[in-house]
Amino acid sequence: MKDYLAKAITNDGMFRAYAINATQMVTTAQVKHDTWSAASTALGRTLVAATLLATSTDKSGKSITVKINGGGPVGGIVVEADSNGYAKGYVANPHTELTLNDKNEIDVGQVVGVNGYLEVTKNVMDKEPYTSSVPLTSGEIGDDFTFYLAQSEQIPSALAVSVLINSDNSIQVAGGYLIQVLPGASEEAISQLEEKLKTLPALSEMLIANKTPEEILNQIFGEKQLQLLTTMPVEFYCNCSKERFANDLVGIPVDQLTAIRDEQHGMEIVCNFCHNKYEYSEEQLNAIIDLASQSQQEK
Ligand SMILES: [Zn+2]
CATH class of the missing domain: 3.90.1280.10 (HSP33 redox switch-like)
Structure with missing residues (x-):
């Protein structure tokens, strides 16, 4: 499957939603930087989250720079993403492997760390760049972006990202989704969605099952509950020369x-x-x- 993003709105106009398959994007980052498992996961999750953030704006020609430095073994992460679906990034210590937590799971929070900030700089044409930051809450990236959106953008949102690594360090799957609560949303609809998100299959499972971005959104909101607004390709791309x-x-x-x-x-x-x-x-x-x-x- 080629990487792309799908944007949709619920029929009742209460939620806007974005889902992305970014396996190729994260693969390109892994190959270019020769990242090992922990660094691939941390950088990959940040690439996916930043792409969701940069494309969830209506103004074209806008880009964002995301910096994360939680004091963990991977060190600082820098990602630039724009509203056209292009993203690029690097991590300070690419040769960092994952340590398993006591549940035998990948502990991304530990490798990123929580002693620091998630900083987002917005670059809009003809305007001074604007930077805002929030303290890292978990270092798991998805939660940190969700917290950023609530605090800095004051948009209640849910952002989820997932990157799975094969034993040879290649990228198995990568992707994510972003749901924004629109001004007309009812309290009831919001709590129903929150319950739904708890009972859904894990994002990683949906990605492994090769669900398309549209299928991921349908799984969250239910069949025929959504109007697809657009799809666009996403890509790891550097414009240096x-x-x-x-x-x-x-x-x-x-x-x-x-x-x-x-x-x-x-x-x-x-x-x-x-x-x-x-x-x-x-x-x-x-x-x-x-x-x-x-x-x-x-x-
Ligand atoms: Zn370059």
């Missing part, structure tokens, strides 16, 4: 750039998000230094 990094280099103080040129006679940059490498020759670095000294003199 040699030109883009060169533009960033122009912002580095000229004396630092000349020091690098004199010592290394060139430069190599590795993108954190996708591990692509970009080489700059001494001549190219000289051209960057010229631009940097022009723009830094103007200030």
Whole structure:
């Protein structure tokens, strides 16, 4: 199944819902960063949650940056996702394996940690980026995003994410859903939904059974209770380029750039998000230094 997202609204207009299959997205992240089980799960869950968050907005051209640092063994996680379904991310310690808790389950909360924050920065065209954060509640990612949505966005929501890993470290399945309570929702409908969510098969089971995003939403709300609004592909994608990094280099103080040129006679940059490498020759670095000294003199 190709990765995609489905958006729907309930017929009674009380809930909006999004479900996503992101197995390929998380597989790409796993391969690019050579993540081991714990890091794959933590990064994968954050990729899925951030994609749900970024696509659950009506404004196109908007992107978000999510940072999580709970002090656990995986270290910091950074994910950027946009409203067009593209996401990219990395984790500080990719070679982290999962420890099992006393129920023999994967303890994601422990590997992420709870001594820190979930921070979300929104980048909207022509506006200053806006950052808000909440303390991590469980480090399980899904709960933390649900708490963020309630606190910072003041939208009662339920966000669930799941990533399952094969014994060879490849990704078995990854996906998630987001349900938003709309302003007209009745208390009764909300408590019915809460009860329903408790009795549903686990998200991981639905993903293993190859349920499509639409089938996951139907399972939550019941057949014929939903109007499908749209579907869109989602993908791990990095928009970095040699030109883009060169533009960033122009912002580095000229004396630092000349020091690098004199010592290394060139430069190599590795993108954190996708591990692509970009080489700059001494001549190219000289051209960057010229631009940097022009723009830094103007200030
Ligand atoms: Zn990149």
